[in-house]
Amino acid sequence: xxxxxxxxxxxxxxxxxxxxxxxxxxxxxxxxxxxxxxxxxxxxxxxxxxxxxxxxxxxxxxxxxxxxxxxxxxxxxxxxxxxxxxxxxxxxxxxxxxxxx
Numbered sequence: 001x002x003x004x005x006x007x008x009x010x011x012x013x014x015x016x017x018x019x020x021x022x023x024x025x026x027x028x029x030x031x032x033x034x035x036x037x038x039x040x041x042x043x044x045x046x047x048x049x050x051x052x053x054x055x056x057x058x059x060x061x062x063x064x065x066x067x068x069x070x071x072x073x074x075x076x077x078x079x080x081x082x083x084x085x086x087x088x089x090x091x092x093x094x095x096x097x098x099x100x101x
Contacts, residue, residue, distance in 0.1 A: 012036070028052065 013019060013036065024040075027033045028048035034055070037044050049055060067073045079085075080092075 013022070019040075022043075024043040025045040025048050028037060028045040029052055031052055031054040034052070037049065
């Protein structure tokens with residue numbers, strides 16, 4: 001049975017699939033096959049893997065650092081929490097200052 005939890009590598013081949021019959025070239029292109037490919041690096045078709053969009057992952061720490069160092073975070077907060085947007089705050093999941101009215 002196949003089990004999968006995104007990015008936690010709880011994925012395996014179904015029991016009825018013999019691993020020696022797998023087409024590793026095609027599997028190397030499959031975005032959902034990254035956990036299996038990671039466990040079988042000797043079988044990966046590296047040319048085909050280069051076309052697989054899931055070989056990349058987000059570097060959230062670097063993204064956060066860049067947003068704060070560039071000033072984008074401050075500019076975004078100034079824009080979103082500007083008084084002209086007060087009527088929209090309730091739709092964003094914040095208590096609106098107009099709720100009592």
